[in-house]
Amino acid sequence: MNRAFKYLLTGFTAMVLLSCKSTKSVYVFTSFHEPANEGLRFLYSYDAYHWNDLNHIYLKPEVGDAKIMRDPSICQGPDGTFHLVWTTGWKDDKGIGHASSKDLVHWSPEEHIDVMGYEPTAKNAWAPELFYDDEAGQYIIVWASCIPFRFPKGEEPEDNNHRLYYTTTKDFKTFAPTKLFLDPGFSVIDAEILKRGKNDYVLVMKDNTRPNRNILVAFASNPLGPYHDYSKRFTELFSEGPSAIKAGDNWLIYYDSYRLKRYGAMRTTDFKTFTDIADSVKVPEGHKHGTIFKVSKKVLAGLKQAAGQP
Template sequence: MKRTMGLLRIWILAGWFASVSAVLAAGPASPAPRDTVYLFSTFREPEQDGLLFAYSPDGHHWTRVPGRFMEPRVGGKVFRDPSICRGPDGIWHLVWTSAWRGDRGFGYARSRDLVHWEDQRFIPVMEHEPETVNVWAPELFYDAPRNRFIIVWASTIPGRFPDYLEPRTNNHRLYYTITRDFRQFAPTKLFWDPGYSVIDAQIVFTDPGYVLVHKDNTRPERRLRVAFGSSPLGPWRDIWPPITEPFTEGPSALKVGDEWILYYEAYRDGEYRALKTRDFRVFRNATREMTFPPGLKHGTAFRATRADLERLLQAGAAAGQP
């Protein structure tokens, strides 16, 4: 009898561990399909207005959420390129570009409801490199199998890499840090040197591999490309030729149904555009299928619930802000 009970306990524990492992591998729980809405974190010029949102029921037709939801108070007090990611505990994490130049870090805040943001801090990730010109477009990625957050951004360190056609103060490479709690951060390391100036990187998990969407920021290009890897830290291989027209940036990929929508900013033309793909190798122009609110800027598209959206709409309406 004791042997039978012992085996039963082992079987139950094994099932429990398997369940937990499956949850961690899947990452933060996604809302049920009928409860799903899509949000887009964004900002507007002149960059001090803080966090704004747009929403969509289907990933195709976007509307501005009234109101502002967080005013920047750290670094250069600029607010650009907001990236939002939800942890397995349900907490939302936000990082953003806090200055055009001079800051050797980025802004951070956290929220339980997307409306009220707390613990606003400056994260000095490039403090050890005093010649750093800038820290641009930090991007969050939750690495579910390892229960950690990877943060990737672009910085220029003059003279660190060959300049070719790039000015010494505008020759970027990608750097990263890792954290589990946004209190302790692993030492900053070089994330990727593709042999050209690169900014605006987003890691995308495509099962079974990963895609790195990024902007080739060299003077002849200034448009988006993709690379592929078996790990969220690379190495990145099979760098694809440019997939967008010149003067494009700020990619954000969102899985809707069986396809990925890759939103991006055509900044010279002052508009948002979109591509669709199933494999990040073949793309088709989907801009005519989309509607975007005027002034949408570089941010992150992500899944949320109808309750999340309702809270944002109520808070924005109560604040009486456009």
């Protein structure tokens, strides 16, 4: 082989490898531990199946009367900023928490967004989930709230008959008035919007009714709905907090199987048939309801450094 050509080929190969290495992303799973008073934790994975605990608190809860952080949901915007929302109280708290970060280590001052303050009898604002609508150029925040005697109830008491609500924002400074997001005819919580393609969205949620308390999906052509074609419940009883991510050709749906005291996982390609892969995944003990997203290896390196890990 010509020496000059060999040198060029070697250099080109090195550039390709360097480029692949620098752009390769890893999966991060937001987390908290009960009783939820410590703050934001992270897990990470290179394959979305086997998770490692960074074992570090990155943000301590400071807003809301209860000073807790449950159900942390993170979404990265087009400007690279990560936005975090979370549950700040079990009951008698009509707001949610918000903070932002460029690197997941250094955070802005925390804010308490009073999303249900306009409803005098609202009991809560649970498990806010963030979704960035790239077609409308706005963030959608969806959460569950209970307003007693507002909706027909099944076997639930009036203070546990939830529906989904939402607001939108472009800058987390001004927010659209809260509106009803979904009334499926039953108590529903823990909803996450997924985008499969243009005009193709999936809503993963928990049926919170007493006979069920497990996970299902529905479909829409717009992230704000209307959602239709509700699936059968495809997880065991007493499961909640679904978090989904696409890994290769598959979608993985993780959920907290709280009666079995473990994390469950389902795999699907079409959200119609689901395969139980709980025995094939590894989730650290103590991990609770979060969301999964991708970050660069540089961001992961910063998380590890802050946690004192090599």
